[in-house]
Amino acid sequence: xxxxxxxxxxxxxxxxxxxxxxxxxxxxxxxxxxxxxxxxxxxxxxxxxxxxxxxxxxxxxxxxxxxxxxxxxxxxxxxxxxxxxxxxxxxxxxxxxxxxxxxxxxxxxxxxxxxxxxxxxxxxxxxxxxxxxxxxxxxxxxxxxxxxxxxxxxxxxxxxxxxxxxxxxxxxxxxxxxxxxxxxxxxxxxxxxxxxxxxxxxxxxxxxxxxxxxxxxxxxxxxxxxxxxxxxxxxxxxxxxxxxxxxxxxxxxxxxxxxxxxxxxxxxxxxxxxxxxxxxxxxxxxxxxxxxxxxxxxxxxxxxxxxxxxxxxxxxxxxxxxx
Amino acid sequence: xxxxxxxxxxxxxxxxxxxxxxxxxxxxxxxxxxxxxxxxxxxxxxxxxxxxxxxxxxxxxxxxxxxxxxxxxxxxxxxxxxxxxxxxxxxxxxxxxxxxxxxxxxxxxxxxxxxxxxxxxxxxxxxxxxxxxxxxxxxxxxxxxxxxxxxxxxxxxxxxxxxxxxxxxxxxxxxxxxxxxxxxxxxxxxxxxxxxxxxxxxxxxxxxxxxxxxxxxxxxxxx
Numbered sequence: 339x340x341x342x343x344x345x346x347x348x349x350x351x352x353x354x355x356x357x358x359x360x361x362x363x364x365x366x367x368x369x370x371x372x373x374x375x376x377x378x379x380x381x382x383x384x385x386x387x388x389x390x391x392x393x394x395x396x397x398x399x400x401x402x403x404x405x406x407x408x409x410x411x412x413x414x415x416x417x418x419x420x421x422x423x424x425x426x427x428x429x430x431x432x433x434x435x436x437x438x439x440x441x442x443x444x445x446x447x448x449x450x451x452x453x454x455x456x457x458x459x460x461x462x463x464x465x466x467x468x469x470x471x472x473x474x475x476x477x478x479x480x481x482x483x484x485x486x487x488x489x490x491x492x493x494x495x496x497x498x499x500x501x502x503x504x505x506x507x508x509x510x511x512x513x514x515x516x517x518x519x520x521x522x523x524x525x526x527x528x529x530x531x532x533x534x535x536x537x538x539x540x541x542x543x544x545x546x547x548x549x550x551x552x553x554x555x556x557x558x559x560x561x562x563x564x565x566x567x568x569x570x571x572x573x574x575x576x577x578x579x580x581x582x583x584x585x586x587x588x589x590x591x592x593x594x595x596x597x598x599x600x601x602x603x604x605x606x607x608x609x610x611x612x613x614x615x616x617x618x619x620x621x622x623x624x625x626x627x628x629x630x631x632x633x634x635x636x637x638x639x640x641x642x643x644x645x646x647x648x649x650x651x652x653x654x655x656x657x658x659x660x661x
Numbered sequence: 662x663x664x665x666x667x668x669x670x671x672x673x674x675x676x677x678x679x680x681x682x683x684x685x686x687x688x689x690x691x692x693x694x695x696x697x698x699x700x701x702x703x704x705x706x707x708x709x710x711x712x713x714x715x716x717x718x719x720x721x722x723x724x725x726x727x728x729x730x731x732x733x734x735x736x737x738x739x740x741x742x743x744x745x746x747x748x749x750x751x752x753x754x755x756x757x758x759x760x761x762x763x764x765x766x767x768x769x770x771x772x773x774x775x776x777x778x779x780x781x782x783x784x785x786x787x788x789x790x791x792x793x794x795x796x797x798x799x800x801x802x803x804x805x806x807x808x809x810x811x812x813x814x815x816x817x818x819x820x821x822x823x824x825x826x827x828x829x830x831x832x833x834x835x836x837x838x839x840x841x842x843x844x845x846x847x848x849x850x851x852x853x854x855x856x857x858x859x860x861x862x863x864x865x866x867x868x869x870x871x872x873x874x875x876x877x878x879x880x881x882x883x884x
Contacts, residue, residue, distance in 0.1 A: 585842065658831075
């Protein structure tokens with residue numbers, strides 16, 4: 339009886355142990371707009387940041403110009419398009435959008451919108467009726483996800499609809515946006531607003547998964563990478579992280595701590611789980627799709643350190659080999 | 662029936678030993694050709710800059726795998742009795758590698774172990790004890806003291822196998838209670854070798870008692 343037990347135990351261990359010593363498919367996804375270029379010097383980034391915030395300052399008091407931020411909602415209730423990840427965790431396919439009105443010249447308006455890693459210019463016309471400004475602006479049309487915005491600004495709120503030119507999955511959107519002012523602040527910490535659940539981590543990979551923001555074909559299983567409460571305590575934008583702090587963090591925490599640096603710089607995420615997580619942060623505004631030149635020296639060092647341990651965690655954490 | 666299940670138990674143990682040694686070989690192959698940024702070294706970037714750590718690390722990695730492999734053959738009764746020469750050669754290499762390369766290099770790496778003083782202490786003790794057990798096993802066979810040779814070789818190989826058990830415990834911990842990586846590492850740094858050594862000590866105690874009983878029984882039968 340005792341022997342049988344030992345056989346069973348050994349059998350389980352042998353079968354259970356992954357035949358590979360490491361996860362050779364592990365890949366840390368680094369979005370193009372966030373890659374660190376080694377050649378760049380630090381003074382450049384500093385001047386660029388200050389220049390930009392200077393530009394934004396002039397738009398502060400303008401009733402129209404600036405960033406209008408809020409959720410880009412589905413116009414028709416179509417629950418089938420929601421992504422249900424787990425009990426109580428689903429994503430209704432709504433992203434935070436930033437409609438930036440850049441220039442108003444007589445009845446012409448120029449601007450751009452940033453949503454889900456897409457930065458698209460638009461132009462159109464503006465009509466004033468009493469206290470209300472009515473807008474009809476169009477995106478160029480050379481992108482699959484381009485469309486037409488029709489909205490009005492009244493009493494400091496922007497409301498409207500958007501219709502895609504092409505027959506994409508979610509063709510009609512509506513939105514109710516608030517004017518927000520973006521300034522890079524390294525001291526921002528995460529709020530406990532939405533849990534981070536990376537539903538890609540355990541997705542069956544034999545199905546194609548497109549990263550663009552309106553196409554999806556995916557199969558979702560039951561266990562997911564997530565993060566712990568340490569993500570609310572560690573700030574990689576205003577403190578120099580040390581090896582000792584980083585080496586005990588799990589992959590989900592490392593990923594969030596690194597990506598929070600990007601979020602502070604107003605990076606618009608292509609990666610869906612990250613986008614869902616950061617969109618829920620009240621301070622977060624998608625402003626840029628390229629923040630390569632915006633990092634401080636401290637952030638660059640922290641990103642490099644975090645990436646090293648992220649790679650190690652995804653390759654070795656739950657494998658026989660160790661890094 | 663007992664004989665049959667004994668055979669199965671032995672085969673299962675041997676097969677898992679071979680399987681895990683194979684995995685250890687794969688781990689070793691990660692470091693060929695010499696690279697300073699792969700696998701374990703990715704989290705050892707400060708240490709690997711020292712020349713002496715480079716020497717310690719690579720001599721440890723490249724030689725210890727042979728210690729593990731040679732050891733597999735040493736406990737076979739058939740090889741021990743029928744092919745004494747093989748037993749002697751492999752045993753000589755086993756002792757030679759541990760005493761001159763694997764244990765000293767392990768000691769140097771232990772001084773720089775991840776996980777702070779807690780795991781450093783464990784690895785330092787392990788390196789010293791590994792050296793000592795192997796040396797004692799060697800000295801006792803020079804004196805033809807087979808009993809003591811066997812005892813110390815069991816202990817030495819228990820520590821050799823900690824390379825496997827440490828990783829196995831790590832894998833079990835992270836796939837069950839999912840502890841953070843460095844907490845896990847601190848635990849397995851001790852568990853990896855203490856567990857094996859305890860098993861051996863219990864076995865030695867048990868077999869001693871058993872032999873005593875057996876001899877007293879036969880004595881009684883004889884008289």
